[in-house]
Amino acid sequence: MPFGVYVHIPFCASRCGYCDFNTYTATELGASVVRETFHRHLITEVAMAGQQLGPVPADTVFFGGGTPSLLGAAPLIEILRAIDDHLGLADDVEVTCEVNPDSVDQEFFDQLRQGGFTRISIGMQSASNSVLRILERTHTPGAAARAAQMARSAGFAHVSMDLIYGTPSETDDDVRTSVALAVAAEVDHISAYALIVEDGTPLARRVQSGQIARPDDDVAADRYELIDQLLTDAGFTWYEVSNWSRAGGQCRHNLGYWRNDQWWGVGPGAHSFIGGHRWWNHKHPQTYVQGLLDGDPRAGIEQPDERQRQMETVMLGVRLREGLAIADVPDPKALADLVGKGQVLVSGDRVQLTASGRLLADAVVRDLLGD
Amino acid sequence: MPVQKPGSTDPLVVRNFCIIAHIDHGKSTLADRMLQVTEVVDPRQMRAQYLDRMDIERERGITIKSQAVRLPFVADDGIEYVLNMIDTPGHVDFTYEVSRSLAACEGAVLLVDAAQGIEAQTLANLYLALENDLMIVPVLNKIDLPAAQPEKYAAELARIIGCDPADVLLTSAKTGLGVREVLQRVVEQVPAPMGDAQAPARAMIFDSVYDTYRGVVTYVRVIDGRIGTRDKVAMMSTGAVHELLEVGIISPEPIPCQGLGVGEVGYLITGVKDVRQSRVGDTVTTATKGATQALGGYRDPKPMVYSGLYPIDGSDYPELRDALDKLKLNDAALVYEPETSLALGFGFRCGFLGLLHMEIVRERLEREANLDLISTAPNVIYRLVQDDGTEITVTNPSEFPNGKVSQIFEPIVRATVILPTEFVGTVMELCQQRRGLMLGMDYLSEDRVELRYTLPLAEIVFDFFDQLKSKTRGYASLDYELSGEQQADLVKVDILLHGEPVDAFSAIVHRDKAMSYGTMMTVKLKELIPRQQFEVPIQAAIGSRVITRETIRAIRKDVLAKCYGGDISRKRKLLEKQKEGKKRMKMVGRVEVPQEAFIAALSTSETSSAKKS
Numbered sequence: 001m002p003f004g005v006y007v008h009i010p011f012c013a014s015r016c017g018y019c020d021f022n023t024y025t026a027t028e029l030g031a032s033v034v035r036e037t038f039h040r041h042l043i044t045e046v047a048m049a050g051q052q053l054g055p056v057p058a059d060t061v062f063f064g065g066g067t068p069s070l071l072g073a074a075p076l077i078e079i080l081r082a083i084d085d086h087l088g089l090a091d092d093v094e095v096t097c098e099v100n101p102d103s104v105d106q107e108f109f110d111q112l113r114q115g116g117f118t119r120i121s122i123g124m125q126s127a128s129n130s131v132l133r134i135l136e137r138t139h140t141p142g143a144a145a146r147a148a149q150m151a152r153s154a155g156f157a158h159v160s161m162d163l164i165y166g167t168p169s170e171t172d173d174d175v176r177t178s179v180a181l182a183v184a185a186e187v188d189h190i191s192a193y194a195l196i197v198e199d200g201t202p203l204a205r206r207v208q209s210g211q212i213a214r215p216d217d218d219v220a221a222d223r224y225e226l227i228d229q230l231l232t233d234a235g236f237t238w239y240e241v242s243n244w245s246r247a248g249g250q251c252r253h254n255l256g257y258w259r260n261d262q263w264w265g266v267g268p269g270a271h272s273f274i275g276g277h278r279w280w281n282h283k284h285p286q287t288y289v290q291g292l293l294d295g296d297p298r299a300g301i302e303q304p305d306e307r308q309r310q311m312e313t314v315m316l317g318v319r320l321r322e323g324l325a326i327a328d329v330p331d332p333k334a335l336a337d338l339v340g341k342g343q344v345l346v347s348g349d350r351v352q353l354t355a356s357g358r359l360l361a362d363a364v365v366r367d368l369l370g371d
Numbered sequence: 372m373p374v375q376k377p378g379s380t381d382p383l384v385v386r387n388f389c390i391i392a393h394i395d396h397g398k399s400t401l402a403d404r405m406l407q408v409t410e411v412v413d414p415r416q417m418r419a420q421y422l423d424r425m426d427i428e429r430e431r432g433i434t435i436k437s438q439a440v441r442l443p444f445v446a447d448d449g450i451e452y453v454l455n456m457i458d459t460p461g462h463v464d465f466t467y468e469v470s471r472s473l474a475a476c477e478g479a480v481l482l483v484d485a486a487q488g489i490e491a492q493t494l495a496n497l498y499l500a501l502e503n504d505l506m507i508v509p510v511l512n513k514i515d516l517p518a519a520q521p522e523k524y525a526a527e528l529a530r531i532i533g534c535d536p537a538d539v540l541l542t543s544a545k546t547g548l549g550v551r552e553v554l555q556r557v558v559e560q561v562p563a564p565m566g567d568a569q570a571p572a573r574a575m576i577f578d579s580v581y582d583t584y585r586g587v588v589t590y591v592r593v594i595d596g597r598i599g600t601r602d603k604v605a606m607m608s609t610g611a612v613h614e615l616l617e618v619g620i621i622s623p624e625p626i627p628c629q630g631l632g633v634g635e636v637g638y639l640i641t642g643v644k645d646v647r648q649s650r651v652g653d654t655v656t657t658a659t660k661g662a663t664q665a666l667g668g669y670r671d672p673k674p675m676v677y678s679g680l681y682p683i684d685g686s687d688y689p690e691l692r693d694a695l696d697k698l699k700l701n702d703a704a705l706v707y708e709p710e711t712s713l714a715l716g717f718g719f720r721c722g723f724l725g726l727l728h729m730e731i732v733r734e735r736l737e738r739e740a741n742l743d744l745i746s747t748a749p750n751v752i753y754r755l756v757q758d759d760g761t762e763i764t765v766t767n768p769s770e771f772p773n774g775k776v777s778q779i780f781e782p783i784v785r786a787t788v789i790l791p792t793e794f795v796g797t798v799m800e801l802c803q804q805r806r807g808l809m810l811g812m813d814y815l816s817e818d819r820v821e822l823r824y825t826l827p828l829a830e831i832v833f834d835f836f837d838q839l840k841s842k843t844r845g846y847a848s849l850d851y852e853l854s855g856e857q858q859a860d861l862v863k864v865d866i867l868l869h870g871e872p873v874d875a876f877s878a879i880v881h882r883d884k885a886m887s888y889g890t891m892m893t894v895k896l897k898e899l900i901p902r903q904q905f906e907v908p909i910q911a912a913i914g915s916r917v918i919t920r921e922t923i924r925a926i927r928k929d930v931l932a933k934c935y936g937g938d939i940s941r942k943r944k945l946l947e948k949q950k951e952g953k954k955r956m957k958m959v960g961r962v963e964v965p966q967e968a969f970i971a972a973l974s975t976s977e978t979s980s981a982k983k984s
Binding site for chain 2: 006194196217218220221224241257263265270271272273278280302304308311312315316341358359360361362363365366369
C-alpha cells in the first residue's frame, strides 16, 4: 500500500479573509516559535516517525500550509533530506510543494527541483482582481502564471493551479478567464474549490454584516459545470470531484487520502492515518513544539470501528472517478434508487458518480450508507 | 390576642373586602401595610410582599397563597373589627373566579396608581364589583411620586363610580401614609355581612388550591349557619360528602379553629386530592341537616381557547402526560386529550379559559416538569350548522368539514380598551382590521378614553394584545368578556407541502384573510424548509382551491469540495451529524422536513410580534 508523508508549514505572510486553515502570521505566533528555525522541530517529528515505523520509503511527500514557499527552499530541502534519512524515499517519489505566487522566484524553483522536489502546486484562486480583493489575496492574477512559467523552466514536469469559484462578485467570464489563464500556463493539473464561508473567518463576519453577499449554491453549481466543461474541452479529465488533470498529472499524494492509504502528517495540526489509527497533532505551533519536547505532539487519536471505516470508504471513494467497488456499498437498495435518479452509474464492478451526481456527492454518500 | 374568636364572631363586626388594582399599582405593598397596621405580623418577621411569598412557606406543611387574610382592627370607635381581605385574580381569563371572590365580599378597595390612572382590567373588575352591589372605597396610591396627579385621577375615579372627588382617599403604601384611614373607611362604609345563623350551613367556595402535603385547601365564605370541625360537609353541585380534617383562618399564617360562622371567611381541608372535587362557585353545606337550595352563581369552567401542546423532543410525551395529570389537580379549568400530528408527533389538545391561562399552563409545564413544548396556533370554539341541519362544534381545524356547511358561528367578546387619546385613531384602525364593531367611546379624563368594541374572540386570540401594546407604546390596557356569538364567513386554509396537507398549519380564518394567512405561512415555510433534490411547491388552499403558492427550488449542489489536509475524522463526523439530522427529519410525503422548521414556523409569529412591542 502506498505510503505518504504530509508536512505542514503553519506560516503565512498575511491571512486571507476566507481561510480557516491552521496557519499563522508573524504577529499571531508566540515569542517561543521562530519561523527561521521551525523546520528543525518538523525534522524532530520526522525522526520520531522513523523511530516508530522503521524504514518505510515514502511514495509521496506533500508540503502544504500555510505557505511553504515562505520558508525559502533550503529548510524545505532539509526536511525532505530528513525524510529520506529516517524513512526513505521511493525511487519514483512524488514530492509536491504548495507555493504562493507572491513568495517565489526562479532560484527558489531551481533549488527545489535540484533538491528532489517533483511537483509544484500554485495558489492562483482567480484571474479576477476584484475576486482576489474579496478573498484578500495579495498577489495579482499574472503572478500565478509567471510562477508556473518559472517552475516549468526549473524542470518541473508537474505543475498544478488551485482555483476558487463562486466568490461573490465573480462572473461567468471571470471563471472563463481564470481557467483559460491556468490552461495557458501549461499546467497538467487544476483543482477548483467552491468558496466556503467558514465560521470565525473575516469573510464570515463580512457576510454576516451584509458587506458581502453570501455565496449562492446555485451559482456555484453553474460555475462547477462551466469549469468542468472548459477543462474537458482543454483536454483535462476529472479524477476527483474537485480535481482535473492531463494524462499522468494526477496528484498521487491526494489520491492516497481518497483511497484510504496510509500517511504520516508532520507538523502542527497535521493528521495521520497508519495501521487503522487516525491521530492529529496539537494545532498551535507553540503547543505542538511543547508536545514534541515532551515526546508526544499528538492532541488526539482514534481508531474508527468497522462501521466508521465503512463510512469513510464510501465517503472518500465515491468522490473519485474510479469510484467505489460495488462490494463496498452498504445499502444495495439505495444503489438502485440512485441509478434511477441518474446520480450514479455502475461500470463493471465500480459505482461512479455521474456529472449531476458529482454536485450532489454528499447526498449520494448519505443515500449509499442507508440508515 | 384578638378579642373576636373564629366561629363565634358577631357578624356585625365583620367586614369582607377585596382590593381591585392593576398589576404594579401597589396592591401587595398596601396589603403589607395593612398587616403592619393591624399588627397580625410580628414587626421582626415582617418582610416585603409578605402575602405574595407565602406559597414558599412550607414549614407548616401547607401551601397558602394570599387568598383571604383575617385582620383584627380596632377602629376609631374603640371596637375590634374583623376585616377579611380577600384576594382576586387579576386577569380577564379568570373573570368567573374574580366574580366569585367579589361575591364573597361586601366591599372593595379600588386602588389606582396616582401617576397612571385606572386601567382596563381594573375598570372591568370594578364594573363586576358594582354589579355585585359592592361598596367601593376609592383610593389613589403612590401619591408620594413626583409624577402623581391626584387631582386629575381623583376626578377620573369620581366620574367612573359617581362619587365626590373629595371622597377619594390618598395613600402611599410605600410610606404607610393613609393606610389606617383606608381600613377605617372600610369599617365605616362596607356593610356587615347578613345571614341566617340558624339556617342550614351554606358557604361559597371562592378558591380551591391543591397542596402537596394537605390535599385540596378550599377557601369559603360562610353565608348562613355554621360549619364546625365535627361536621361532614357536602358539595351541593355533586352531592359528594367529605370528612372535615381541618377548619381554619389565615391570619396571615393558617390557624386551625373550631368553626366558621355567618359572614366569616376561612379554609376547609377535606383530604380530597383534586380541585375538581371542590370547585370554585360551589356551595358547601353540612352532610346532615344540610341546605337544600344552593347559593346562586355556580358555573362549570368552560374552556374558550384550544391549542395543541407537543413536546419538542418526542420522547418527552409520557412526561408531558404526567405533568398535565398533576397540573389538573390544581386547575379545574384545564381540559386535554391526546392528539397526534403528522408534523409534531404525539401531544395533547388542550382547552383553556383564555390566552393567559394557556400561557400559565404552558409555563408551569415547562418550568415544573422541565419540558420544552411547542404549541399550535390557538383556536376558539366554532359552531357549525351543516347542510343537513345537524350541528357540530369545532375546536380544531382538522375537524372542520370541507363544504356542506350552511352556517358558521364564532364567539364574540365585548372588549374595553383604555388608552391615551393620541392613539385612538391607531387603535380604531386595529379593531377595524380585526373585524371589530364599535360600541362607543367615553372620555375618562381629558387625555384618556375608554373604547368599547365587539370583536371576534378569534381575532383577540391571534396576537391582538401584542399589536395593541406595540401600537400604543404599551399605554393601552385591554379587557374583554364573552358576549355570545355571531355568524361569520369563515374558511379553513390548509397548507400543502408537495401536495400533502400539513395538519399543524391549517387554520380557520375569515374569508377575507385567507390570502394573507396563506401567504404568510407559505413564505415562512419556504424560508425554513431545506431544499430537496426535487422542486417542492408549498401551497395554501381552501378545500381543493389553491389560493397562493411558493416554490422551493431543487437543490443542485450538496458537496463539500474541500479536503482539510487529510482530516478525514472531521469529514466523517460531519457526515455522521448529517445522518443523525436525517433521522430526525419528518417525512411529509417525499419531503424531508426538520422538526425545527415546524417549530420555527409555529413560533416565529410569536417572536416577531414580541419584537415589535
